[in-house]
Amino acid sequence: MEAARSLGVFRAREFVGCGFSREYLRRLGARGEVTQLSRGLYRYRKFEAVEYQTLVEVAKRIPDGVVCLLSSLVFHRLGTQAPHAVWLALPRGHRRPSAADLPVRLHVYSKVSHAAGIEEHELPGGTVRVYSPAKTVADCFKFRSKVGIDVCVEALSDCLRQRRATLPEIERHAKICRVSRVMRPYLEAMQRVAQTPGICRLRSSSGSSTWPVRSARMPTCS
Incomplete structure (x- = not known):
């Protein structure tokens, strides 16, 4: 259970690599502790949906x-x-x-x-x-x-x-x-x-070239 919790979204081989059997993974699925997303891919049930x-x-x-x-x-x-x-x-x-x-x-x-x-x-x-x-x-x-x-x-x-x-x-x-x-x-x-008024220039890291940046949106231009 702890392995599934720490992995979040994981492949079956990752779970087995943590020292657990595929049979144990099947039991977790039967109990609803993990959800099979697709073939060989699982998610721990309490894993928060992220962006x-x-x-x-x-x-x-x-x-x-x-x-x-x-x-x-x-x-x-x-x-x-x-x-x-x-x-x-x-x-x-x-x-x-x-x-x-x-x-x-x-x-x-x-x-x-x-x-x-x-x-x-x-x-x-x-x-x-x-x-x-x-x-x-x-x-x-x-x-x-x-x-x-x-x-x-x-x-x-x-x-x-x-x-x-x-x-x-x-x-x-x-x-x-x-x-x-x-x-x-x-x-x-x-x-x-x-070169248009209201525009400042953004210097590249090499210092050899510059790029346009609107000063109204980037007030810290040098």
Whole structure:
């Protein structure tokens, strides 16, 4: 019981790895102490529903996946999107997981792009892998035909305004995603806007470039 309580959301093999048998897990299920969410995935009955519970469940079922694009934007509080499914990235060549019972939208990334910019976040019930804000913005421009260019621009603007990424980070991931040329006009437009009255400039960590940030929303700009 204590193992189920501490794990929160868990796979059967994790429970067995704590020294308990599958038969004991079945007995807990029969008593209503744990709930089977899907094949091989369980949740302790008193585990509090949290904001990112679905992400935890998906991470348990598809451990090689990384939360990406719209779902990553929501996680980082960038933009105004509210996807109904978890957008998940898998490396090219990966076997397509059996997840028909999960609200998941899968996207195939190159192996290099899939491995770049991964953050691991400890949430109640488990660890979730999510792309960093800078990688997420670059990914959105890469998949702009799927998310919409307006979403890309909004994400880029929020990322810079909230200081969630530095200029070198964004440039590095733009190169990895091969969207440097695509992003350049939008970045240059933001530079021009920076010269408008009421706008201050946000300096990158390298000190070599600056980005526009509205001073009314970011009063501490230097």
